[in-house]
Amino acid sequence: MKFLSISTLALFLIFATAGNSAAQETEIRVIDQVVAQVNDGVITLSRVNREIKSLVEQEVVQGKSREESEKLINERRGELIANLINEELVLQRAKELKLDAEIEAAVNRQALEVMQNANLKTLDALFKEMEKQGVNPDEIRDGWRRRATQDIVVQQEVQRQAYWLPKAHEVKAYYDKNKARFTKPETVSVSEMFLGYAGRDVNAVREKAKELLVQLRGGADYTAIAAANSDPGQLTRGTGKAEKLNVADLPVIVKPALVGVKVGGYSEPIEIDDLGVIILRVDAREAASNESEFSENAVRSAMMQETAPDVFKKFMASLREDSYIKLNDEYRPLVAPLLFSEERSQKGSN
DSSP states (O other), X not given: OOOOOHHHHHXXXXXXXXXXXXXXXXXXXXXXXXXXXXXXXXXXXXXXXXXXXXXXXXXXHTTOOHHHHHHHHHHTHHHHHHHHHHHHHHHHHHHHHTOHHHHHHHHHHHHHHHHHHTTOSOHHHHHHHHHHTTOOHHHHHHHHHHHHHHHHHHIIIIIHHHHHOXXXXXXXXXXXXXXXXXXXXXXXXXXXXXXXXXXXXXXXHHHHHHHXXXXXXXXXXXXXXXXHHOBSOTTTTTSSEEEEEEGGGSOTTTHHHHTTXXXXXXXXXXXXXXXXXXXXXXXXXXXXXXXXXXXXXXXXHHHHHHHHHHHHHHHHHHHHHTSOEEEOTTTHHHHHHHHTHHHHHHHHHO
């Protein structure tokens, strides 16, 4: 398994703070003004300046001089403000959709992934390392939360629509025209037993998982043991079973645990820090093949990648159309042509 060094973690943290810089300079606090009002929210000059500073830091990390970076980013100020307004609209839409639980789950997965990639054992160790790098963990999590919010809204409002947009005969026609793209991947089907830490002694849960694994490998009835001991699954989103998971797409913490496990066999306990322990039973395996195979999900997903950009543009245009957006007169000439370009284009075509 490949891990990131602590120096790599530092580099990651610089990028992770984009849009949520920890530094709050005095000069930014002294003078502030509303650049744009977006319904009940506002985009302030201090927020714009923090975004600029974070983007400049990213350019410097990539090897550009600070002077060159500042010039490049400032030339894109109008685009940056337009993006912040669009982001604010998406965040507001998330509140309307009541996505808090899904967003927090995504933030937790992000934290675990960073922890594992940095070769750290606990989230507490990760947050301490962040502090050593001069970064506030709460602000990092807030940045993750904003990105997770945007991702989930796009999944629900854009990708879902784009996924179901093609009719059945269009899906089949697309497959027939692109058969070489749809070869059969290696898949695995699993049953999941999850022992959560919540309200329990962590060491006791770990020992319980080991005991149950011994029983299962000794021939005990999986269904009965799972019914008596398992909490709602994490990998299987509460269902306890997952069919034909693409092995290449398995989470980094899960994939190694299934290597060499035959059908009917069990993985070693997989510990998810601060959450609990997973035991997986392999129910089926299917080898990869170069032969073409029709999978409605795979074909619709491929078609979605092509149509989603246009669906996203229309989605954002509809959010702007249904919202109150007032630009500061000073910034209107810089931002309006970019922010409302899609609407102008549609009017021109009409």
